[in-house]
Amino acid sequence: MNLQDFVTARYEQIAANLGHPDLTQDTFQTLEALSTDEVNKPALLAWLSDGLQKNDRRWEIRTALRCLAQIIQPRSYLEIGTRRGWSMAQVLSVAPRVNVYSVDMWIKNYGDVTNPGPEFVRAEMKRAAPDFVGNISFLNGNSHHLLPIFLDDIIPQQNGVDYTELIRQAENRPHQFDLVTVDGDHTALGAWWDLLDVMPHVALGGAVVFDDLLDRSDELFGDQPTSPFANRYPPLTNFKPSLKDVWLRIKRIFGNFAYIENYDGQPPIGVAIRMR
Numbered sequence: 001m002n003l004q005d006f007v008t009a010r011y012e013q014i015a016a017n018l019g020h021p022d023l024t025q026d027t028f029q030t031l032e033a034l035s036t037d038e039v040n041k042p043a044l045l046a047w048l049s050d051g052l053q054k055n056d057r058r059w060e061i062r063t064a065l066r067c068l069a070q071i072i073q074p075r076s077y078l079e080i081g082t083r084r085g086w087s088m089a090q091v092l093s094v095a096p097r098v099n100v101y102s103v104d105m106w107i108k109n110y111g112d113v114t115n116p117g118p119e120f121v122r123a124e125m126k127r128a129a130p131d132f133v134g135n136i137s138f139l140n141g142n143s144h145h146l147l148p149i150f151l152d153d154i155i156p157q158q159n160g161v162d163y164t165e166l167i168r169q170a171e172n173r174p175h176q177f178d179l180v181t182v183d184g185d186h187t188a189l190g191a192w193w194d195l196l197d198v199m200p201h202v203a204l205g206g207a208v209v210f211d212d213l214l215d216r217s218d219e220l221f222g223d224q225p226t227s228p229f230a231n232r233y234p235p236l237t238n239f240k241p242s243l244k245d246v247w248l249r250i251k252r253i254f255g256n257f258a259y260i261e262n263y264d265g266q267p268p269i270g271v272a273i274r275m276r
């Protein structure tokens with residue numbers, strides 16, 4: 001099989017398996033192994049369980065990541081937005097040797113629940129993905145400040161912040177990533193920057209998961225992202241406060257990916273697979 005046939009076969013396998021009930025069942029079990037989150041977890045578990053009963057093959061970010069990780073068997077995983085590790089646990093459960101990079105600024109009480117940070121996530125992974133033997137590196141801070149340095153070796157201006165550790169992490173980063181999640185900043189501009197940062201760093205046959213595809217964004221709640229590197233991105237002309245609008249723009253720019261969207265997800269979600 002040549003490389004192009006291999007990538008096409010992988011895409012077809014992913015498209016056929018998203019929402020498979022066995023994956024939903026396994027996703028459910030891994031979520032159950034994680035710590036209690038009385039605010040958010042019961043609703044997600046009930047939604048997944050309802051789908052299993054109705055056999056309607058519904059899927060959302062964690063089921064999608066489980067499916068992608070099982071099929072791709074990623075060597076490397078870049079996750080923007082980890083929170084309590086619900087996504088990460090799915091990837092680690094099925095790809096126990098993966099090399100993980102987590103980017104999060106650990107916003108307090110995100111989703112009305114504590115967002116404790118790296119040591120909490122490490123402990124969660126031990127419980128939910130006990131077979132994991134890979135490495136997790138945490139890049140703690142604002143993705144718009146970290147990603148250009150980490151992914152593109154941009155040297156930051158002297159601003160009093162010590163970037164030594166980040167620059168060392170960048171020296172050892174994978175050349176490209178087999179799997180990427182963009183689920184951090186939910187402003188349209190912030191998601192635009194994150195997606196533009198990561199898309200050129202996806203390996204052939206690798207995938208990006210974008211959560212979420214709502215036709216609104218956090219600018220509507222007054223949030224405004226900041227980046228010392230804002231000038232390096234094309235502007236969002238005719239701006240709309242919409243994550244879906246950002247995704248549609250990304251699709252127009254990166255024609256070397258195949259896109260799968262689920263607008264019935266909880267919330268809606270997009271997947272992009274690099275075909276060439």
Ligand SMILES: C[S@@+](CC[C@H](N)C(=O)[O-])C[C@H]1O[C@@H](n2cnc3c(N)ncnc32)[C@H](O)[C@@H]1O
Nearest residue numbers: 081082083086087104105106107142143184185
């Ligand atoms: C929606 S949650 C991630 C959920 C996670 N993927 C899961 O499956 O449970 C978003 C996370 O992104 C982080 N975040 C938001 N904006 C960010 C930014 N600009 N840079 C880094 N992290 C950010 C928040 O602290 C939060 O932990």
